[in-house]
Amino acid sequence: MADPYDPQAVEAKWQRRWEEQGAYQVDNDDPRPSTYVLCMYPYPSGPAHQGHVRNYTFGDLLVRQRTMQGHAVLSPIGFDSFGLPAENAAIKTGVHPREFTDARIGELQSSLRRLGASYDWRREIRSHDPRYMRWNQLIFQRFLDAGLAYRKKAPVNWCPGCQTVLANEQVLADGTCERSGDLVERRDLEQWFFRITAYADELLDALDAVDWPERVKVMQRNWIGRSEGAEFQLQVDGTGEQITVFTTRPDTGFGMTFVVLAPEHPLVDVIVDDEHRPAVEEFREMVRRQSDLERQAGKQGVFTGAHAVNPFNGKRVPVYVADYVLMTYGTGAIMAVPAEDQRDWEFAVEHGLDIVRTVQPPEGWEGEAWTGDGPRINSEWLDGIVGTAEAKARAVEWLETQGIGKRTVNYRLRDWLLSRQRYWGCPIPVVYCPVDGIVKVPEDQLPVLLPDDVEFLPTGESPLRRHEGFLRTTCPVCGGPAERETDTMDTFVDSSWYFLRFCDPWTDAGPVDAEAARRWMPVDQYIGGIEHAILHLLYARFYTRALGDVGLAPAEIREPFSRLFTQGMIRMEGSKMSKSKGNLISPERYFDTVGADSLRLFHLFVGPPADDFDWSAQTDEMIEGCHRFLGRVWRLAQWPDAHAREPSAEDVSLEKAVHRLIDKVSSDFERWAYNTAVAACMELVNDAYRYVQSAAGPRRATLDFAVDSLLLLLAPMAPHLAAELWERRHPGEPSVHEQPWPVADPSMLATDTQTMVVQVNGKVRDRLEVPTSISEDDAVAAALASPRLAGVEPKRVVARPPRLVNFVV
RNA sequence: GCCCGGAUGGCGGAACAGGCAGACGCGAUGGUCUCAAAAACCAUUGGCCGCAAGGCCGUGCGGGUUCGAGUCCCGCUCCGGGCACCA
Numbered sequence: 001m002a003d004p005y006d007p008q009a010v011e012a013k014w015q016r017r018w019e020e021q022g023a024y025q026v027d028n029d030d031p032r033p034s035t036y037v038l039c040m041y042p043y044p045s046g047p048a049h050q051g052h053v054r055n056y057t058f059g060d061l062l063v064r065q066r067t068m069q070g071h072a073v074l075s076p077i078g079f080d081s082f083g084l085p086a087e088n089a090a091i092k093t094g095v096h097p098r099e100f101t102d103a104r105i106g107e108l109q110s111s112l113r114r115l116g117a118s119y120d121w122r123r124e125i126r127s128h129d130p131r132y133m134r135w136n137q138l139i140f141q142r143f144l145d146a147g148l149a150y151r152k153k154a155p156v157n158w159c160p161g162c163q164t165v166l167a168n169e170q171v172l173a174d175g176t177c178e179r180s181g182d183l184v185e186r187r188d189l190e191q192w193f194f195r196i197t198a199y200a201d202e203l204l205d206a207l208d209a210v211d212w213p214e215r216v217k218v219m220q221r222n223w224i225g226r227s228e229g230a231e232f233q234l235q236v237d238g239t240g241e242q243i244t245v246f247t248t249r250p251d252t253g254f255g256m257t258f259v260v261l262a263p264e265h266p267l268v269d270v271i272v273d274d275e276h277r278p279a280v281e282e283f284r285e286m287v288r289r290q291s292d293l294e295r296q297a298g299k300q301g302v303f304t305g306a307h308a309v310n311p312f313n314g315k316r317v318p319v320y321v322a323d324y325v326l327m328t329y330g331t332g333a334i335m336a337v338p339a340e341d342q343r344d345w346e347f348a349v350e351h352g353l354d355i356v357r358t359v360q361p362p363e364g365w366e367g368e369a370w371t372g373d374g375p376r377i378n379s380e381w382l383d384g385i386v387g388t389a390e391a392k393a394r395a396v397e398w399l400e401t402q403g404i405g406k407r408t409v410n411y412r413l414r415d416w417l418l419s420r421q422r423y424w425g426c427p428i429p430v431v432y433c434p435v436d437g438i439v440k441v442p443e444d445q446l447p448v449l450l451p452d453d454v455e456f457l458p459t460g461e462s463p464l465r466r467h468e469g470f471l472r473t474t475c476p477v478c479g480g481p482a483e484r485e486t487d488t489m490d491t492f493v494d495s496s497w498y499f500l501r502f503c504d505p506w507t508d509a510g511p512v513d514a515e516a517a518r519r520w521m522p523v524d525q526y527i528g529g530i531e532h533a534i535l536h537l538l539y540a541r542f543y544t545r546a547l548g549d550v551g552l553a554p555a556e557i558r559e560p561f562s563r564l565f566t567q568g569m570i571r572m573e574g575s576k577m578s579k580s581k582g583n584l585i586s587p588e589r590y591f592d593t594v595g596a597d598s599l600r601l602f603h604l605f606v607g608p609p610a611d612d613f614d615w616s617a618q619t620d621e622m623i624e625g626c627h628r629f630l631g632r633v634w635r636l637a638q639w640p641d642a643h644a645r646e647p648s649a650e651d652v653s654l655e656k657a658v659h660r661l662i663d664k665v666s667s668d669f670e671r672w673a674y675n676t677a678v679a680a681c682m683e684l685v686n687d688a689y690r691y692v693q694s695a696a697g698p699r700r701a702t703l704d705f706a707v708d709s710l711l712l713l714l715a716p717m718a719p720h721l722a723a724e725l726w727e728r729r730h731p732g733e734p735s736v737h738e739q740p741w742p743v744a745d746p747s748m749l750a751t752d753t754q755t756m757v758v759q760v761n762g763k764v765r766d767r768l769e770v771p772t773s774i775s776e777d778d779a780v781a782a783a784l785a786s787p788r789l790a791g792v793e794p795k796r797v798v799a800r801p802p803r804l805v806n807f808v809v
Numbered sequence: 810g811c812c813c814g815g816a817u818g819g820c821g822g823a824a825c826a827g828g829c830a831g832a833c834g835c836g837a838u839g840g841u842c843u844c845a846a847a848a849a850c851c852a853u854u855g856g857c858c859g860c861a862a863g864g865c866c867g868u869g870c871g872g873g874u875u876c877g878a879g880u881c882c883c884g885c886u887c888c889g890g891g892c893a894c895c896a
Contacts, residue, residue: 219812219890260896411895612889680833682834762878803829
């Protein structure tokens with residue numbers, strides 16, 4: 001009898017061998033057709049968690065299968081190694097973020113190797129590697145040259161306790177600082193931005209062509225938030241001032257009964273009259289102190305004392321300042337049409353302002369704004385028009401002929417604020433000179449490195465700010481004293497182009513080698529968590545285009561990821577699995593017991609890869625079940641006795657089942673149905689056990705075909721076990737992963753007979769075994785002959801041979 | 810509030826194109842082997858009625874289309890996610 005299945009021994013052996021052989025290293029001049037499979041590179045938080053296991057199991061399956069299918073598969077890995085947790089750890093423990101991060105990377109690497117994931121480790125990238133930082137900084141400077149990076153004053157989250165700016169993610173839902181608990185304020189500070197809005201249209205339109213999950217596309221579309229409308233000018237009564245407003249409903253202009261400016265709008269100061277100035281000032285001050293959350297609480301506002309003229313009907317309307325109008329969208333000013341906008345309606349009711357309907361609402365509609373379609377009323381030359389689209393077009397045309405407005409498009413998307421007042425990130429490579437202003441650090445001095453001799457204190461302020469050696473420098477232009485930029489880049493910058501660097505991570509000539517990028521890009525399959533549906537994926541799409549447009553990458557590569565798969569999240573009792581919640585279940589304990597193959601198989605089997613799943617009390621038992629299955633494969637593959645004989649009906653039947661399995665697993669892999677692929681393999685093993693234990697016993701050739709096929713199919717799923725069993729069965733031959741992916745013989749896919757359902761009025765009355773090729777007449781005759789249908793006199797017959805016959809009585 | 814998903818046995822899930830609901834696994838029950846246990850193997854396992862043959866009910870709820878609906882349509886309920894005063 002064969003030795004028992006010892007996953008630890010088998011897995012260690014094959015992991016060592018793959019490592020020694022460089023099994024999944026691929027060269028850029030590899031003659032085979034190219035495939036680029038990429039899992040989102042991880043933030044190194046320590047040993048892998050189950051979310052990593054899931055992600056890298058899916059990726060590894062694809063890498064191994066495509067390799068067996070004859071492709072040169074680029075499968076790189078790296079680490080998104082800048083970020084706040086390392087800095088927080090430094091503040092807490094005094095360990096330098098670099099030391100901390102390198103240790104976490106070591107742990108995660110070990111987990112990935114023990115999982116049996118196959119990478120070209122020669123191409124590894126770490127965001128905090130000076131060789132990567134150099135190019136990060138060069139890209140920034142080229143963007144600066146091209147006007148794609150700029151600096152401007154922007155409202156930011158300011159924590160008075162920590163004396164620093166916070167990222168949005170660090171502000172809790174109740175508007176307080178996650179660290180100090182202080183109420184976060186808004187402050188206007190100079191910040192760096194990337195001009196992602198310049199690409200808004202292209203980023204939106206190109207979504208149609210990518211093979212991505214529809215919900216991710218929808219999220220990106222909503223995030224970009226394109227809305228078409230018109231901008232036009234209003235005269236402020238008694239002054240020379242004009243207010244420009246943006247609206248998506250120019251067709252409702254006759255219903256404008258007031259105008260609202262955002263509290264931050266620069267015209268407020270100019271148009272407010274003396275009587276109302278104190279109240280307006282007080283209101284603006286109150287809004288300035290409010291958090292976003294408070295601001296959303298209600299609709300408050302005050303009258304400025306000024307009036308504007310509605311150009312549609314020449315009427316004087318009051319100008320208000322209100323918190324529900326945002327300076328950051330459109331022009332920061334609106335024409336308020338309470339009858340057709342619910343927010344304006346509420347404000348009008350609160351302040352006793354006029355409401356004039358310009359679209360006739362349906363019968364019985366009252367007490368609210370009507371935003372639907374309907375005949376125009378109170379609108380002079382628009383009266384009677386029913387279609388909103390037509391009315392809009394007419395209104396815009398009118399604004400244009402009057403010379404006071406034009407058709408415009410607005411986006412919800414804002415430019416990308418990339419500065420972070422943090423230490424553990426890539427320094428922004430500029431200096432500030434009192435004479436020459438913003439000056440780039442000369443290219444031959446890149447990268448600007450982070451100084452090591454810094455103190456990490458719980459003040460929240462970046463240590464760079466207090467590091468004189470870093471801060472004080474000389475101006476590259478005039479040689480005079482200058483101050484270095486102490487902000488670092490958002491870590492999303494690092495992850496926005498790493499996939500391009502993977503194509504040739506060695507080149508010294510620039511961030512991206514054009515030839516290598518042309519060979520591998522775009523990524524054929526990108527795999528990662530749904531939590532990156534918006535930011536990372538949008539930034540990467542922007543970066544790929546911008547790099548092309550500034551000449552740092554081939555300009556024809558626009559979309560970085562042609563296919564995207566977003567795996568579901570692992571939850572525990574309904575909440576997202578994360579380290580901060582302390583609910584991690586380490587994969588290491590499974591590696592040490594049932595082995596990596598069993599854990600991999602579990603993740604493939606537990607449910608659809610795109611769905612979330614709950615890690616529950618039952619999960620260990622299910623992993624145990626996968627281990628049990630692999631044990632059955634282990635013993636089946638080394639089944640001691642089998643005979644040589646002419647194939648019997650049972651032999652042919654098993655062989656056909658194997659062909660169907662090959663067909664099913666292949667197509668299930670393509671449609672991300674790993675769970676049913678595993679189930680089908682289990683079913684075949686069950687069949688095979690019945691087969692080998694039958695009275696006649698197994699036929700050697702049939703059993704070998706079944707087992708070898710099974711091992712080939714399992715090779716991407718349970719790679720260690722498949723490799724070990726294949727080697728035992730085929731000593732001296734190339735390994736299972738070097739074999740071609742099996743292909744089913746179409747002539748063996750068809751079955752001779754199948755079950756036909758006989759129904760009466762749609763209810764199953766009998767099941768008959770019939771030839772697959774049965775004719776309609778024969779099917780009906782066979783069904784009628786069933787003793788279970790005695791006395792049935794059909795009024796109508798629905799025959800769908802060979803699946804079903806239904807009699808209507 | 811708006812936009813997307815989802816709801817199937819005790820549990821995870823399957824049913825890919827409107828045609829056998831519950832594949833596969835977990836759990837449970839019974840059996841074989843064993844001094845015993847573990848492991849392994851075999852069998853049963855949606856609910857109700859029935860000795861049985863068999864029958865009835867059953868995919869969140871209420872309608873509808875169809876010979877036939879988990880699947881399509883209309884109206885809800887609940888759960889999850891995204892966006893959220895975006896003019």
